[in-house]
Amino acid sequence: MFKSDTIAAISTALSPSGISIVRISGDESIEIANKIFKSKKNIDVTKVKSHTIHYGFICSGDESEPVDEVLLTVMKGPHTYTGEDIVEINCHGGIYVTRKILDIVIANGASLAAPGEFTKRAFLNGRMDLSQAEAVNDIITSSNEYSLKASVNQLNGSLRNKIISLRETILEPTAYIETALDDPEHFDLDGFANSIKPKILNVIDEIDKLIKTSDDGRLIKEGIETIIVGKPNAGKSSLLNALLGEERAIVTDTPGTTRDALSEYINLGGITLHIVDTAGIRETSDIIERMGVEKAKELISGGDLVLFVIDSSKPLDKNDKNIFSMLNGKKTIFLLNKSDLENETNEDILLEEINKFTNFASNPSKNNGENDMQYSIIPISARKNTGIDILTDEIKELFFAGNISFNNEIYIANERQKFDLKDAKEALKNVINGIELGVSEDLLTIDLMDGYESLGKIIGESVGEDLINEIFSKFCVGK
Ligand SMILES: Nc1nc2c(ncn2[C@@H]2O[C@H](COP(=O)(O)OP(=O)(O)OP(=O)(O)O)[C@@H](O)[C@H]2O)c(=O)[nH]1
Numbered sequence: 001m002f003k004s005d006t007i008a009a010i011s012t013a014l015s016p017s018g019i020s021i022v023r024i025s026g027d028e029s030i031e032i033a034n035k036i037f038k039s040k041k042n043i044d045v046t047k048v049k050s051h052t053i054h055y056g057f058i059c060s061g062d063e064s065e066p067v068d069e070v071l072l073t074v075m076k077g078p079h080t081y082t083g084e085d086i087v088e089i090n091c092h093g094g095i096y097v098t099r100k101i102l103d104i105v106i107a108n109g110a111s112l113a114a115p116g117e118f119t120k121r122a123f124l125n126g127r128m129d130l131s132q133a134e135a136v137n138d139i140i141t142s143s144n145e146y147s148l149k150a151s152v153n154q155l156n157g158s159l160r161n162k163i164i165s166l167r168e169t170i171l172e173p174t175a176y177i178e179t180a181l182d183d184p185e186h187f188d189l190d191g192f193a194n195s196i197k198p199k200i201l202n203v204i205d206e207i208d209k210l211i212k213t214s215d216d217g218r219l220i221k222e223g224i225e226t227i228i229v230g231k232p233n234a235g236k237s238s239l240l241n242a243l244l245g246e247e248r249a250i251v252t253d254t255p256g257t258t259r260d261a262l263s264e265y266i267n268l269g270g271i272t273l274h275i276v277d278t279a280g281i282r283e284t285s286d287i288i289e290r291m292g293v294e295k296a297k298e299l300i301s302g303g304d305l306v307l308f309v310i311d312s313s314k315p316l317d318k319n320d321k322n323i324f325s326m327l328n329g330k331k332t333i334f335l336l337n338k339s340d341l342e343n344e345t346n347e348d349i350l351l352e353e354i355n356k357f358t359n360f361a362s363n364p365s366k367n368n369g370e371n372d373m374q375y376s377i378i379p380i381s382a383r384k385n386t387g388i389d390i391l392t393d394e395i396k397e398l399f400f401a402g403n404i405s406f407n408n409e410i411y412i413a414n415e416r417q418k419f420d421l422k423d424a425k426e427a428l429k430n431v432i433n434g435i436e437l438g439v440s441e442d443l444l445t446i447d448l449m450d451g452y453e454s455l456g457k458i459i460g461e462s463v464g465e466d467l468i469n470e471i472f473s474k475f476c477v478g479k
């Protein structure tokens, strides 16, 4: 077991609240608690049962007056978060009182915990692997339902189990080759390399599937970068407000109201959109507006999704048509806005225009062709708030083929994990090449082991101290 100092930190946010928690972990945590905790029945904290809660007061030792009234939770290792003895002090949630209790704990022998140090200890003590430790942080930073579910899945070991099983598939033939090389009289390597090819190809395939989830993983975790575009006065800012459910952006009937791009995070049916309202795009001699057009183009190229707002109460004009040329290869939803008014531009007219652009799919609803654009058309009224539900469903359809199921689905939302998967894939591709070229088995084992180790890094095996420190430094203090 990993040995170290006893550490302490405030585990709750530092703002006035109902309660705060000061957490202590390490060999001396129970003794420290015993020195500063006083109860009417004079409880000896060193003698209480594990996983019990006690009512009393924190005193600073030299002062007889209690500092606060608290509940003390005593949990003895190894069945704790860190694997060590843990004491948690539930005190009143004032900033001053919580800090004072932490100071008393430190004065009695604990040292201040670094960011993520509790979780780092959990990892070092084998309570969780690295993918699970990272999932803890992902849960804390989750901002939507799907991201939370994906993180909880990972905490429960979904990724870990997958990696372990892939590694076993690699290790088995590697071990056989090594045994056979040591003991050629009893083990035969004739044709063995070829016989493992399907297995290794299968592992590569599985790794590929994981790598492919990383796009969805990013979208789930960070949100879909969504750009609202359209000509002036089409109702872009009204759409932003409708999606937000509040009057965030200024809406007027004067074209050119929005001058600077404005962005907000929106939670929409379990997914997050990072949504940007842009200045209306029109041909203009005004330098500020021209800069706005350039900015919109730039935003479109960096976005995951374009919401193209069209004023359906007016005919399509030059300004609308200009925008088509910016949508090359982008997932786009055409919104026929102002559907509460008499329409001048309907779906047929719009389709005709869309079809003039060859890079748009010929099938109006969905198309998965590589170079074709995926798009759909939805009539809405940003003012009357109609069609917004359909828009939400359509976004899910476009990005997650309609259903994000979370039974045992794994999403790679972490660049580090993606990087290690790619390394493992490269090594295993070398194995396949080696088999095809007929290289000797001992050379194959080198690449097999490379693949095995790259996968191991995901769960924290054979990773260096620097990397571990870097990962946990991103956590908050007290976790
Ligand atoms: N009838 C009707 N009017 C709408 C609708 N959506 C927006 N409007 C009106 O259209 C006008 C322009 O709306 P905005 O949301 O400011 O349009 P915008 O696209 O952001 O305009 P710029 O910022 O100038 O580019 C306002 O008077 C809105 O009230 C709608 O669905 N129906």
Ligand SMILES: [Mg+2]
Residues within 6 Å of the ligand: 236, 237, 238, 249, 250, 257, 258, 277, 278, 279, 280
């Ligand atoms: Mg606007």
